[in-house]
Amino acid sequence: MTSESKSPILVVENLRTVFHTPRGDVRAVDGVSFELRPGETLGLVGESGSGKSVLGRTVMGLISNDARTTVTGKVTLGGVDVHGVKRAVRRKLWGTEVAMVFQDPMTSLNPVKRIGTHLTETLRFHLRCTRKEAEERAVELLTQVGIPEPKRRMRQYPHEMSGGMRQRVVIAMALACDPRLLIADEPTTALDVTVQKQILDLLGNLTTERDMATVLVSHDLGAVAGRTDRVQVMYAGRTVEQGRTSEVFAAPTHPYTDALLASIPQIENAPHSLLRAIEGNPPDMANPPGGCRFAPRCGYADTTCTSDLPLLQPLAGPGRSVACHHPLLAGAAPVGSEHTHGR
Amino acid sequence: MLRQFVLRVLELLAVLLLVSFGVFALLSLVPGDPAVAVLGEGREPSEYAALRDEMGLNDPFFTRYFDWFGGVLHGDLGSSLIPPVVPVWDRLVAAMPVSLELAGLGLLIALVVSVPLAMWSAYNEGGRIDRAIGAFTFGLLSLPSFLVGLVLIAVLVNSMGWFPRTGWVRITDDFGGNLSHVFLPALTIALMEMAMFTRILRNDLVTTLNEDFILAARAKGMPPLRIMVSDALRPSSFSLVTILGLSIGRLVGSTVIVEYLFSLPGMGRLVIEAASTGNYPMVQGAVLLIAVVYVLSSALIDLSYGYLDPRTRRARA
DSSP, rough: OGGGSSSSEEEEEEEEEEEEEETTTEEEEEHHHHHHHEEEEEEOOTTTSSSHHHHHHHHHSSSSSSSTTEEEEEETTTTTTTTOHHHHHHHHHHHEEEEOOSSSSTTTTTTSOOOOHHHHHHHHHHHHHOOHHHHHHHHHHHTTOOOHHHHHHSSSSGGGGGGHHHHHHHHHHHTOOSSSSEESSSSSTOOOHHHHHHHHHHHHHHHHHTTOOOEEEEEEEEEEHHTTTTEEEEEEEEEEEEEHHHHHHHHHSHHHHHHHHHOOOOTSSSOOOOOOOOOOOOOOOSSSSSSTTTTGGGOOOOHHHHSOOOOEEEETTTTTTTOOOSSOOTTTTTTTOOOOOOO | HHHHHHHHHHHHHHHHHHHHHHHHHHHHSOOOOHHHHOOOOOOHHHHHHHHHHHTTTTOHHHHHHHHHHHHHHHTOBBBBSSSSSHHHHHHHHHHHHHHHHHHHHHHHHHHHHHHHHHHHHHHHTTTTHHHHHHHHHHHTTTSOOOHHHHHHHHIIIIISSSSSOOOOOOTOOOOOHHHHHHHHHHHHHHHHHHHHHHHHHHHHHHHHHHHHHHHHHHHHOOHHHHHHHHHHHHHHHHHHHHHHHHHHHHHHHOOOHHHHHTTTOOHHHHHHHHHTOOOOHHHHHHHHHHHHHHHHHHHHHHHHHHHOOHHHHHHHO
């Protein structure tokens, strides 16, 4: 891990994103902090509605202070205070310092624009190069993301391509101007299972080659497991557990992480055995429960949990911490958690 | 491609055939005696009967239709029943350019104003500017066009004296004079259309701006105005283009109030005057020509969908 020695490209400090809605304030992101160095990959995991996509967008500055949104805390991206500078300055970071890969390649490409235009407009805008240079670079990019016959594909429209191919185009678009940070927001959720692995491998290879820092947002723990250095488990806008991916997955300490891992179907499970789903639903973010947000669904919760909000407490292991009053420490596992997480 | 084009043309011809039949049938059902229109009132009943016979009005319906339609195919729409007795075609050729210019310029002004206005409104969705533009266009829509015209006349003609009050100069005679005569009536039309265009485009833009590909374009660092023009406008313009096409057809035939207000010799006036005097060949000819404009403009609109959205283009075999 030589990345430890480099200075961080991204520093997120106590970030909060609050949406002011007619139903009240929704705290989509509620005090999240992390750092990312070049070459490092961070996984953000959690259920739908846990605030991970909003976190990704707020980090980038796509979500910022406006009439309906309040962002507090600090995001420093390549030395720039993302939410402290003017919009025009922030926009200069997009595409060149930080880029995003979106969830659904069916909707994240403009249906009336040719594939080539998607790429060349970005290149020409940021690099101020000629049409010809941009086209050559675009063909090169399409080749890098594994699209056959790139010259012919350049002239096609998004609807003439499959989902997997489109996501490759979206990745090529994101990498066009060599950003130093890539935020991949559920990049494989909308794809066929067979294509998911290809896309994740492609992302992994390209970011390693370029020594890019990557945030991989996903609800799919399997996608995060082998492909991230560190993982941050989100619940109701807060980080509940973080640490090295291998360590967190081998020995989860937060009951939510534990339950998430237990809900993954295992190949060795008996046929037709019930999946271990997590009971209940994520809380209403306009009106979150007092105390620990997970307490209403937690098998270990007591009165402390429903009254006091647990803060992240460091544990043994590099960067390892958990926000729980009753963390599942080795040997302290309660009866009934006999399942294993050998993945 | 050729096959599709031929099919498309045949389709248009079939529509026009139906229209011609409708036009002919409709006017045959209209009350009023053409013989009275020609001879005036107070003649002997036998004189009217003789004229009706001579005009072929006693022939069976389909005989009359095919007589008329045969003429139409040869470019002969008949002659005016009311003096001056000139071929209908000559009157239409004089009136049509006036209406087309009026409608064309009016729609052009409307588009030039409404597209930026809609973008500005949509960009500030829910904000003060958006609401102000919404209220302004809503107000304009609720005003009758003659009132708008009268206000324009009162301010720009009577007070400022910038434009001539009435009359018409043909574009081939004096371009500047033509423009100064057509501008105010065109502006009157434009204000109404502009209000409608702005509201329609604004709503579609707001929908498009919430699409993922707009977020993706922002995330690439594209500036807002560029995203608006290069990413959002085209996918948002379906309703606008459809309304625009319908407006061409509608305006060519029904700007009567504006034509009267500014004393313009256009199609609307021609139709109303012919209808009120029972000059039925004139009405038939005019309505048929307006229908042709309608059909052609909607055909153009259909073609433009292919440009607006490549997904609607049929695969080239």
